[in-house]
Amino acid sequence: MTEEQKTVLPISKGVVPTGKLHEMRKRALEDPEGFWSEIASELYWKKGWDKVVEGEAPYFKWFVGGKTNISYNALDRHVKTWRRNKAAIIWEGEPGETRVMTYYQLWKEVNRFANVLKDLGVKKGDRVTIYMPMVPEAVVAMLATVRVGAIHSVVFSGFSAKGLAERINDAQAKVVITADGMWRRGKKLILKEIVDKALEETPSVESVVVYKRLGEEVNMVEGRDYWWDDLMEGAEDYAEPEWVESEHPSFILYTSGTTGKPKGIIHDTGGYMVGVYATMKWVFDIRDDDLHWCTADIGWITGHSYVVYGPLLHGATTLMYEGAPDYPKPDRWWSIIEKYGVTTFYTAPTAIRMFMRYGEKWVEKHDLSTLRILGSVGEPINPEAWWWYFKHVGKGKCPIVDTWWQTETGHT
Template sequence: MTDPAAPHAPQPDRVPAPASVTARLHSDIDADLTRAAADPDGFWLEQAQGYEWTRVPTQGLGGPQADGTGPEFTWFADGETNITVNALDRHARGEARTRAALIWLPETGEPTVYTYGMLLTAVERAAAGLRHLGVGPGDRVVIYMPLTPEGAIAMLACARIGAVHSVVYAGLGVSALRDRIADAGARVVITADVGYRRGKLVDLYAIVAEAIAELGGVEHLVLWERIKEHQREHDARTVAWETLFTHGRAPAVPVSAEAPLYLLYTSGSTGKPKGVLHTHGGYMVGTSYHLRTLFDVQPGDVFFCTSDIGWIVGHSYIVYGPLVAGTTALFREGAPDFPDPGVLWRAVEDYGVNVLFTAPTALRLFMKLGADVVNSHDLSSLRVIACAGEALNPEAWRWAQEHLGGGTGEDAHAMVIDNWWQTELGAPTLGTHPRWPARPGYVGRPLAGVDADVVDEAGNTLPDGQQGFLVIRRPLPAMMRGIHGNPEKYAQVWNENPAGYLSGDLAMRDEHGYISILGRADDVLSVAGHRIGSADVEDALVSHPAVAEAAVIGIPDDLKGESIIAHVILRRGFEDQVGRGLRASISEHVRRELGPIATPGEIRVVTALPKTRSGKIMRRVLRAQALGQDPGDLTTLEG
């Protein structure tokens, strides 16, 4: 499947982290890398000792296939805890009781702050209310809530009594929601009357009511009414959110470290969504470890994550990771450029944000809007800007380092770091620590305790510079423990390649051990016998000064096997040049960067690209459109 002759965009030299940045950092994971390489099980067991357990684990990695030969493994299996004790109780009992745990910024209106003491009380009461409805350990609860504190409280309340929550992004439609509720076998659904998006109300209750109309297994629909202006008939199963808080307080239920914590359904850009299962113990240890070490987040910091609780990043780094670490999580409902393009950076300035976690899609949006949007704000409180969710192209990295991080000189105040992981992995797996040199276009190195490799179909390690499959050879604590109702699919990701867990991504390693993610294995272009990663061509396209974002597909070609079609979004100010040779200029730029074999046969200028709600480009939709075919299920398509 590999082709050593396949072209690759020339990459810049590695960019050292400025001394002014490293002097402000707290963490340095180099010692952890050495320790974990020598004894990975012992390393993770040591990390687990820093939490509260009702039964302290003595075992790290276990299970019948703990050697990585299959999916049956455990972490800290003889331990017992509840993640909410570590996220709430232990902080609320001490000096952190009055520290801000959550700061929520609505799209309109005043911010809301929950201290650790306030949040613990709210979660205890909501948990008691769910218990009054008959929810107990192992029961599934679907949460279809906007990005608000109430959504986080609902998640934590489920976890506190041992129930399994499944958050569905409050933007998916009726059929997508119905499928997820049915697959999870949820007894209770929690929702709000409305959400806000770009100043418009989204009627969430109507979507849920239609989704559960014929689902007899749903016993209760808990409704939080934000505006209470809708006069309508409620489903007979509807229970007011406020009534949950009238049944006292629920203590945390001790559960096995391997007890299920939540199901999270993947976006389904390549097929039917699957319910990924995560557990209390390993997920708690893995997510908070990387928050402290890779993202350098410390108690007292303000950590701003621009994701949503409907996605894995929101689970790990809006709710659980920051709270377990005892820091302050800032999050915001609404689009990053509404009501004005500077709203995100105003929040960074106003709240003194120390670490920002965002997505390449957001960075490219601000590239398109222009540097003036960010340059008018004081971002000097930032020391780390982490980016994940899809490939971070070199142009976006350079732009962000210059305009968000203050450049690469000694007066820089922050470092832009890439990291890679998946819903299935729960926490970062590859990354560039802010002390390490960055290599734009390369996500970074395997992190402490991670045994990652680039291999061929037979599981053999490939030489540096050669494309292959990205695999994880040994299980990690934060990894999924299963796929709900589909053990065959879960086994497949472990058994399809002899090397271990098959990520589905193509990758390439350089001589320093840095890994570049080249795109999904099914997004590889085959042109005249050469295999070219879609990310290679897209990176070359967006390095043209006129291109803000790009997506490429391959369509059948009688001569070359596949011909490349590029879809590009132009940066502001270039729209009027389309008819004056701009396409030829872009095409020649790609030819210069990658060689003739990767030059697009057609360049289509578009105003938007089809994406999932999590921001991933749905290339199958573009391919179907180009071929005149039915694009299939579009329930996860961003509206």
């Protein structure tokens, strides 16, 4: 390690927080109920809680007796303000198409799809499996599911039919939402074929909704399979949120299954909502003029929290990219940051190390001066990757942060 690196790399051992951070930690330790009550009060509750927290570790219950809806907090709160016409999602597809959805447009789509789900018989407590590419409709499906009080299970679109079937059966999903296909490194992957294979072993599924991403001809089973656009065309424009108990599950997310059978982790509504709202605020210092880009797929907890719920709860603009990080060239990510003016950027050490192998010449081609905060997530970052990220991507001026939690432990 060079002397320059030694002066910059963070050393956490023995560091004592000072100033505002010290006061926050002190308050959280001495008055946890007051501390978390104050944070939760920044969000909307149809009914206030009777008790902030009860139980003993690790079996805590948060905001007991309170009722809320995470879709309402992510959308309706903002639609009633100047953020109504602010960009909620900026999306870029792998072939290069772009779309922008304002908070009002996203709110309308979520309401309509919530009514689609209700027309398909989905009600409070039902499970909905989402197996989609990184398109805005995947976010619509998530928010619509929690709007009606149902529980979504987003399955990473890279999983096989067997992996998808396992997760559908474990959750006993009533509806599956998918797409005809997706782009990956310039090639078409037909997702509907994978879904059809999985559904041979999933007796709980009653309906399948298919979004046209590629416009491919796919098998559609009469009475079971429906095109997204056809259902949305006749849907009502408003769906009253289902006001659920704080402890009501909002989603199930499965572990990868690399060490055995995938395990479904249930996240509640109130505790998760407040937790991800707080970390988005404190870790990323999120601001109204920020453009936040978390590169995670929404099939993972990081994608749930920092592509979808965290940014939208704050009324921020979140960027979604569909394709591979280095396609068609190794500077795809850096070109996106420059093109849209990304300010807060959250990715994984694995990706950073891949870009290191390509060399900094691909980074230096682009103006990344809009960046003010960098994030690293998913695994500990090694010093070499940290330094390369700090120096070449952040230009030596952006702090590198982490949210420090995982699927099994985060805001459940």
